[in-house]
Amino acid sequence: xxxxTRVLSxxxxxxxxxxLADVIGVEHPDCKLTIEEGDEQEWETILLSGDDNxxxxxxxxxxxxxxxxxxxxxADFIEDTQECKPESGVAWLHDYLDEVQTIYAxxxxxxxxxxxxxxxxxALRSFLWERGSAIIQADLEGFTNEEGHHIVWQxxxxxxxxxxxxxxxxxxxxHFEMDLGDPDHRAAFxxxxxxxxxxxxxxxxxxx
Numbered sequence: 044x045x046x047x048t049r050v051l052s053x054x055x056x057x058x059x060x061x062x063l064a065d066v067i068g069v070e071h072p073d074c075k076l077t078i079e080e081g082d083e084q085e086w087e088t089i090l091l092s093g094d095d096n097x098x099x100x101x102x103x104x105x106x107x108x109x110x111x112x113x114x115x116x117x118a119d120f121i122e123d124t125q126e127c128k129p130e131s132g133v134a135w136l137h138d139y140l141d142e143v144q145t146i147y148a149x150x151x152x153x154x155x156x157x158x159x160x161x162x163x164x165x166a167l168r169s170f171l172w173e174r175g176s177a178i179i180q181a182d183l184e185g186f187t188n189e190e191g192h193h194i195v196w197q198x199x200x201x202x203x204x205x206x207x208x209x210x211x212x213x214x215x216x217x218h219f220e221m222d223l224g225d226p227d228h229r230a231a232f233x234x235x236x237x238x239x240x241x242x243x244x245x246x247x248x249x250x251x
Contacts, residue, residue, distance in 0.1 A: 046182050050147040050168060053176040057145055059105060060086045066170045067091070071163040074099065083251040091163060092154065099154035100164045105146040113146045120180070124195055127185070129235035132194035135249060136186050139178060147171045190247060194216045196233060210235045211249055218245040 051115060051181045059085040065078045073094045077103070081087035091099040105113035117140050118129045127133050154160035170180055172191070179187045185197035192209035203224030210232060221228040231238040 046151045047231035048149045048151070048168060048182070049180040050171040051143045051149065051178050051180060052057070052145045052171070053184075054137075054143050054174065055106070055144040058171070058174070059084055060089065063089065063167065063170070066166060067163060068176055070166045071159065073159060074163040091155070091160075091167060093160055093163075095159070097154040097160065098152040099157075100152055100167075101150045102167065103148045103150070105148060107144050107146065113143075116148075117141075117143055120186075124186075124197070127195050127197060128233040129194075129196075129210060131235045132186075132209075135188075135211050136178075136195055180223070188216060188249070190216065192216070196229075198223060208232055211236060212236075214249050216249050217245045218247065219243065231248065 060078060065073070067074050067076055075092060075094070077090045077092065079088040079090050081104075087104055089102045091102060093099060098127050105111070105116065107113035107117055120140055121137055124133050124136060149164060151164070155164050158251065168179070171177065176189070178189055179191065183197065183199065185193050185195040188194050188209055190209070192207045194209050194211070203222070205220050206223050207218070208221050209218045211217075212235065217237050219237055220243070221232060221238050221241055223229065225238070228238040228241075237244055
């Protein structure tokens with residue numbers, strides 16, 4: 044089954060192919076971008092590959108408008124998270140998704156499992172996210188806020204390890220690192236609370 048990560052942006056304007064190619068050329072010169080659909084100004088699908096032609100990822104740009112594939116994906120995200128926790132994070136997410144204008148969908152391919160391929164994919168995704176007014180979605184994980192901390196639980200029951208999370212309380216994000224496998228940490232997050240024994244909590248205002 045194909046695995047995807049996505050940048051969900053409130054911006055309709057998107058970077059040109061040349062801008063994206065510059066990011067890869069400077070940071071990962073052993074990798075390259077190739078337009079699969081569209082052209083340099085109105086690209087629709089781009090292939091990221093290594094210098095050995097191992098395919099790393101396909102990046103698809105999906106504008107969100109009435110009747111579009113992008114709109115269908117937004118509707119699916121809202122439906123899929125209706126029963127997720129915490130409720131405060133889900134409510135914020137649904138409001139945010141209503142304003143998303145562009146989805147950048149990365150289908151991870153064979154080369155994404157290699158160190159260089161993973162780093163190049165991350166650089167490209169980070170560039171799109173860091174343009175601002177965007178969140179990240181990852182299959183089998185969930186969604187982040189604009190600061191990049193996970194806000195909705197969609198992990199498997201067997202997941203473990205440290206992860207950067209956030210809960211929304213009275214319009215304020217509380218960011219912290221928790222152990223995904225710790226049942227007490229997990230229960231607190233599901234209730235929209237900071238686990239009592241985490242070492243550091245950072246606070247920021249929620250952006251609408």
